[in-house]
Amino acid sequence: MRMMRRKTGQRGAARTPAKTRILDAAETLFARTGFYGVSVREITEAAGVDVALVSYHFGGKRELFAAVFQRRAQLLNPERLAMLEQVRRQALPGAPALEDIVNAFTYPLLERSARGGPGWKSYFALIAQVNNSPEWGPILMTEYFDPLVERFIAVLREALPECDAREIYWGYQFLTGALTLTFAETGRIDKLSGGLCRSTDLDSVHARLAHYVAAGFRALCERARTESGRPAPAARRTRRATSGRTGQRAAR
């Protein structure tokens, strides 16, 4: 995509390889309308290469989709792991603050989506869709990101040693949902807020998400400690934590 030398024709010294051009174009287009919303012809036309090269280089459309997904995951995950380990070292002999753990998880992503260029931007929009897809999520997210996630969850558990593991898993799910919706940059918050917030403003997300999530984790652990057995917020009575009955009960 960036700096491409105009279609086919001049194969001078430094022309981008067809395989890369296909990956770049596919990334942009898949991010826009998903796997089924783009044809390989659209991709190869945008890339300025021949249709048949998708089969040659990747095997088929599905393999191309996986290759797009894998390419940048490989670059991201080592950096995120390194940042996590750095955070751990600096906190020794104690455990790191939750905010720092969450930040090590999200910052490398937010930073690249904000300032890494259009390829990264598309990539994260694609992740938003895949993460929420019953078809692709269990395949691609699991394969390319869950090893890293397991490491993060292990460190979160160190930081919350009293906390039931289930609270951590649910807290992580809420985190990844909030994060990936951010990547979709649908502009919905722009309209809702009358322009006060912009979905492209990832620095604002960076400034807030780790605080939000860390507080959420702490609340889950607190809840598990004090009200195990209680089914849901709607069934409580005290003010400030919750007030009155708010409607139907959860269980039953």
Next chain:
Amino acid sequence: MRMMRRKTGQRGAARTPAKTRILDAAETLFARTGFYGVSVREITEAAGVDVALVSYHFGGKRELFAAVFQRRAQLLNPERLAMLEQVRRQALPGAPALEDIVNAFTYPLLERSARGGPGWKSYFALIAQVNNSPEWGPILMTEYFDPLVERFIAVLREALPECDAREIYWGYQFLTGALTLTFAETGRIDKLSGGLCRSTDLDSVHARLAHYVAAGFRALCERARTESGRPAPAARRTRRATSGRTGQRAAR
């Protein structure tokens, strides 16, 4: 879907109308692979009706998609609004607890996804995809849900009168991201947790999400109050809130 009387042929007294059968089948299939991942032929075959009826009843495939989306939104939103007003009344003369506001927003959805039957389950999986789609999100979510969201945000602002509006909008975005990923039920948390948590267990989500989100809102308001001007968690020094430098800074 439920109780359908087997294909075409016996048009006895109470056969489900073709229009409904199409909506039901489309809901299931769109939820699985998205708008482009299903053909109208697959839909009408699953519905046991003729292909041409999609054009006749809806105009075309895109209009069918919107109709699927609209059908249940119309049922949900009045109930959510009523629950919100009930929560407000019961809290008078004060403002409701954040947990109760969030719960009024999420409970009618979680409850139906958990116990409303397969149609509702598919519907929410579809919402998860639409909410994270740069193509459909800005159109469908905005049209069918944002009027309701604006009302919720107004009540949240009443409950957090000192808080900058931007914090509320970002807090809402994180909420809707966490909620809709839950609806996708990708089974990722099952694998990650080794079976300790199940993505189909929406009662566990109901027991946790409002606490998590309410704590997150409070943390955002606190952050805005105490550290406006600070760019991000990575740049702080105190322990427990955050510790040390964790890596690159956010802004600049």
Next chain:
DNA sequence: GTCTATATGGAGATAGAC
């Protein structure tokens, strides 16, 4: 590694009979 040409099947939509 890249391109031409083609095989084979499916897409969405509609005119018009019933």
Next chain:
DNA sequence: GTCTATCTCCATATAGAC
């Protein structure tokens, strides 16, 4: 309201020349 038949176009994939 529903179905038959068909129009037109596009999909993915591959065989084989260069």
